[in-house]
Amino acid sequence: MMMQVSKSSVMAVKSYKYQAEALVKDYLLADPIVPYTAVLGGIVMCKMAYNVTHLISSLYFKGYASLTKSQRIEWNNRGMSSAHAVFITVMSLYLVFFSDLFSDRLEGLVTFRSSNISNFTLGVSVGYFISDIVMILWLYPSLGGMEYVLHHLLSIIAIIYAMLSGEGQLYTYMVLISETTTPGINLRWFLDTAGMKRSKAYMVNGIAMFVAWLVARIFLFIYLFYHIYLHYDQIEQMHIFGYVLTFLVPTILFIMNMMWFGKILKGLKKTLAKRQ
Known part of the structure; x- marks a missing residue:
């Protein structure tokens, strides 16, 4: 009798699993609505991450x-931006280097390739940047000046x-791989707000943030421009709007990254000087 109940339970679980997979495949990831489903999912993810950060x-x-x-x-x-950064970094690294x-x-042409997974991932990111x-x-x-508005508008x-x-x-x-630096930036703000600016963790975070920024926002962008140079004949075949975006957005973001990198370097020098 127990074995029959167990088998029926297993069959019921498998049935629900297949139904869920069919729902995701036939509706949530169906070609025409993938972008809209993903954007909505990104907004919901942001709301959940915001609430979970508050709760924890x-x-x-x-x-x-005691905070204001x-x-x-x-x-x-x-906390919300860190959740998005982890998600988009993992997906971007996978799609660019491992898939x-x-x-x-x-x-x-590499410039015209996409998939349901890549479209869905971009939609989630759009949902985050909109939120x-x-x-x-x-x-x-209070959450950022005009440079953040410009960064987000270009990204969207x-x-x-x-x-x-x-x-x-x-x-x-x-x-989007450059978002890998976001958790470190946020951790630095958390430590500062928690009154731990003189702690060892704050100094280690500053060094890690410097290295991550150098790799993900300087060296990676240089590699991006080199890749564009090697595949320029393919980029020429893109629509004029996409062609302009391919050069304009990375260039503006790279200039902003260099400006922020200067501030990070200055802050790291000040922190190390205080420790000495």
């Missing part, structure tokens, strides 16, 4: 309750175009 911080960080309302909002917002989607070994820029504008300038335009047109997704993902 209020339970396990004693100083959270503005500081608590920024604290939760940074065959953008491999030169395959036939066809974040709304918060930035709503609380302007470029990602939406790549998602809907299928053009230039490789370069979009190369730029």
